[in-house]
Amino acid sequence: MGRSPCCEKQHTNKGAWTKEEDERLIHYIKLHGEGCWRSLPKAAGLLRCGKSCRLRWINYLRPDLKRGNFTEEEDDLIINLHSLLGNKWSSIAARLPGRTDNEIKNYWNTHIKRKLCSRGIDPQTHRPLGSVSGTNKTSNNSSSSSNSNNSNVNRFELETKESVVPLMQQVPANIDNGEDSNGCSGLSSEEVFPQINLELSIGIPFPSCQRSQFSPVNLNQSQKQQQQRVSYQLFQSTMPDVCLCYGLDFQKKHACSCRVITTL
DNA sequence: AACGGCTGCAACCGCGATGAC
DNA sequence: CGTCATCGCGGTTGCAGCCGT
Numbered sequence: 023m024g025r026s027p028c029c030e031k032q033h034t035n036k037g038a039w040t041k042e043e044d045e046r047l048i049h050y051i052k053l054h055g056e057g058c059w060r061s062l063p064k065a066a067g068l069l070r071c072g073k074s075c076r077l078r079w080i081n082y083l084r085p086d087l088k089r090g091n092f093t094e095e096e097d098d099l100i101i102n103l104h105s106l107l108g109n110k111w112s113s114i115a116a117r118l119p120g121r122t123d124n125e126i127k128n129y130w131n132t133h134i135k136r137k138l139c140s141r142g143i144d145p146q147t148h149r150p151l152g153s154v155s156g157t158n159k160t161s162n163n164s165s166s167s168s169n170s171n172n173s174n175v176n177r178f179e180l181e182t183k184e185s186v187v188p189l190m191q192q193v194p195a196n197i198d199n200g201e202d203s204n205g206c207s208g209l210s211s212e213e214v215f216p217q218i219n220l221e222l223s224i225g226i227p228f229p230s231c232q233r234s235q236f237s238p239v240n241l242n243q244s245q246k247q248q249q250q251r252v253s254y255q256l257f258q259s260t261m262p263d264v265c266l267c268y269g270l271d272f273q274k275k276h277a278c279s280c281r282v283i284t285t286l
Numbered sequence: 287a288a289c290g291g292c293t294g295c296a297a298c299c300g301c302g303a304t305g306a307c
Numbered sequence: 308c309g310t311c312a313t314c315g316c317g318g319t320t321g322c323a324g325c326c327g328t
Contacts, residue, residue, distance in 0.1 A: 036297080036298075037297075037298095037321085038297080038322085039296090039297085057314095058313095059313080060312080060313060060314090072313085072314090073298085073299090073313095073314085073315090074298080076314080076315085077296085077297065077298080078296090078297080080315095081296075081297085082296075109317065109318090110316090110317090111316075111317065112315075112316060112317085123315095123316075123317080124295085124296080124317095127317075127318085128294070128296085129294095129295095132293070132294055132295080133294095289328085290326105290327095290328090291325105291327085291328105292324105292325085292326080292327100293323105293324085293325080293326100294322105294324090295321105295322095295323095296320105296321090296322090296323105297319100297321085297322100298318105298319080298320070298321090299317105299318085299319075299320090300316105300317095300318090301315105301316090301317095301318105302314105302315090302316085303313100303314085303316095304312105304314080305311105305312090305313085306310105306311090306312085306313100307309105307310085307311085307312100
C-alpha cells in the first residue's frame with residue numbers, strides 16, 4: 023500500500039530544524055533559487071528529505087513571510103474565504119500575502135473555530151449552530167432561474183437591499199471554484215445562487231469592477247479557454263463589509279447569476 | 287518546586303495531481 | 308498509454324511552553 027518513501031529515512035534528520043540547517047537552506051536557495059527539492063538536500067549539505075526542506079522554506083524561512091498576529095481584517099477575510107472555499111488552505115493563503123497555508127490552517131483550528139463557536143456559528147458550515155444542516159433552503163423563488171440568459175449588456179447592479187444576505191444562511195457547504203455546474207454538486211448556478219439573479223455581461227476584467235470597487239481574483243484561464251462550464255468566482259472587495267461571488271459561463275461570456283454576501 | 291493538563295505551532299505523513307519518459 | 312518521480316496539499320502528530328493546582 024501507498025508509495026515508497028520519498029527518501030532514505032535512516033539517513034535523514036527529523037524533528038525541529040537547527041539554526042545551522044536553516045542557514046544552509048537559506049544560503050542554498052539564495053544562490054540557486056527554489057525548486058528541485060529532491061536534490062536540494064544533498065546539494066545543500068543537509069541531512070533532510072526534500073519535502074522537509076520545502077516545508078521549512080515555505081512555512082518559515084521565506085523572506086516575504088509576515089510573522090505575527092493576524093489582524094481583524096485578516097480574520098474576517100479568512101472566515102469569508104473559508105465559507106466559500108472550505109478547507110482549501112492554500113487557496114485561502116494565496117489571498118493573504120505573507121501568510122502560509124499551514125499558518126492559516128493552524129490559526130483556523132486554534133482561534134477562529136473557537137471564535138465562531140462563541141458566536142454560535144458552526145465553523146464548518148458557517149451556519150448557526152443547531153440549525154438544520156445540509157439543506158439549501160432554496161426557496162422556490164421562481165424568478166431565480168427564469169431569466170439567466172437575458173443579456174443586459176454591461177449592467178451590473180444590485181437589485182435591492184434585500185439581496186444582501188447573511189453568509190451563513192446561503193452559501194452551500196462546498197462551492198468549489200471551478201466546479202462544473204453539472205458536476206459533483208449537481209447544482210445549477212441558479213440553485214447555488216437562488217436569491218439574486220443579476221444579469222450581467224462581462225469582459226475580463228469586468229468593467230464594472232472599477233465602478234463597484236471589486237477586483238477579480240482566481241480566474242482560471244484553462245477553464246475559460248477549454249470548457250464550457252460555469253465557474254464560481256470569488257471577488258475580493260475593497261469595500262469593508264462585502265464580497266461577491268457569482269456564477270460565470272465563460273463560453274457565453276455572461277454570468278448566470280450573482281449574489282452578494284455580507285461578512286460575519 | 288513539581289506535576290499534569292492544555293494550547294499553539296512546527297513538522298511529518300499519506301495521497302492525489304502532474305509531468306517526464 | 309502506462310509507469311515512475313516529484314510536487315504540493317490537507318490532515319495529523321509531537322513537543323515545547325504556559326498555566327493552574
